[in-house]
Amino acid sequence: MKSEIRNQVRRLRFENGEMTQQKLADKVGVTRQTIIAIEAGKYAPSLPLAFRIARTFTLPIEKVFQYQDEYPQSPATSPDA
């Protein structure tokens, strides 16, 4: 079963000057294998790591990681509402 956390890491890497997995890994302090696992959806990163990745791309965390909810968010709880 794949992780319920979807992410845009791969796309964002390419949009940020074709950043390599190794370079991103060095910036956020993990191994390249962990970046590969995150991109493939095999590993859901911890909250601090997710924040570090988001800050590397200078984006809010929800633009990088999205939680795939079984039930759609109600407008009252949606951050965009």
Add this chain to the structure above:
Amino acid sequence: MNKAQKIARFRLIVLTVAVMAIGIWTVVIMLVYHQDARVAYKVPGGKWVFFEEPTVYMALGVVFAGIVFFGLPSILLAGLLPLILFRAKQGQVAFDERDLLIDKKATLIAYQVAWFSLVAACPILICIAGGADALIPAVVFLPAVFGEAMVFLLVHSIEILLYYGGKDKKT
């Protein structure tokens, strides 16, 4: 392949060689020194007797000696040598949160397997001692401890390699 995988692979190789060495040692010793030992023989009346008690005890004794002779060096080699062989380069991240998570899962499973195998081995120790009311000779404890350490390291290494190979898609 990262540091944790390299260490696991190294440990798996060392311990597999040790297990094979114990097996070869047992067969050779039994063939050379206990040629009269019989695994199965026919008694008058056409009935077969398997695993005659003295043969089993002799074989277990040889296995236990093998565990001490080959098990201890393999545990030391598998436990300590990776600390020298697979040192991280300066400034390189060698172990992160995902590696820690995998290591924790593998340790938990290895501990469970080692514990259950020790419980399963206890009847053998009692048989060797000669019954529940007999004193278990101290010489039996050392191989039991080394054997459990080998089981732990083997299962731990296999689990780590399996997790990195995609056993659990959530890691």
